[in-house]
Amino acid sequence: MSTVNVNSVSAVSERLLRWNYDMCLRMTTVNKSDVIVNETSCCDVTSTDHVTKMAALGAVLVSLIVTIIVGNCLIVLSVVMFPKMKTLSNALIVSLASADLLLAVIVLPISLQVTLAVYIKRLSAFVT
Numbered sequence: 347m348s349t350v351n352v353n354s355v356s357a358v359s360e361r362l363l364r365w366n367y368d369m370c371l372r373m374t375t376v377n378k379s380d381v382i383v384n385e386t387s388c389c390d391v392t393s394t395d396h397v398t399k400m401a402a403l404g405a406v407l408v409s410l411i412v413t414i415i416v417g418n419c420l421i422v423l424s425v426v427m428f429p430k431m432k433t434l435s436n437a438l439i440v441s442l443a444s445a446d447l448l449l450a451v452i453v454l455p456i457s458l459q460v461t462l463a464v465y466i467k468r469l470s471a472f473v474t
Contacts, residue, residue, distance in 0.1 A: 400465050407458050414450035418443040 421443040425431045 400462065404458065404462055407454070411450050411454050411458070414446060414454070418447040418450065422447070 422440055425436050425440050
């Protein structure tokens, strides 16, 4: 079994953030000629708007994870509890629900943590 190097994941995340930041700078410099230009751009990661967006993204993703877990548990329980539901096609549905449940329990929280940790690290670098 191969292990994932945390530094390589962090490096990839940092490269993606740097690319996003560079693209944002290019868009900002292109839009300087426009009449409607705000002084705060999407590159300003210290703005409260950016922090609010990250908090909203975190809340949406956490609620999505909880909804996935509850919904798939209900599917598995309904097939297990009722004998008439134990058919071949429902066994395939339970298999799919189990795989989705494992994704919601194992992969999505790690992905959420990595995504938000990179932004928090980025914010702390600009605040201090």
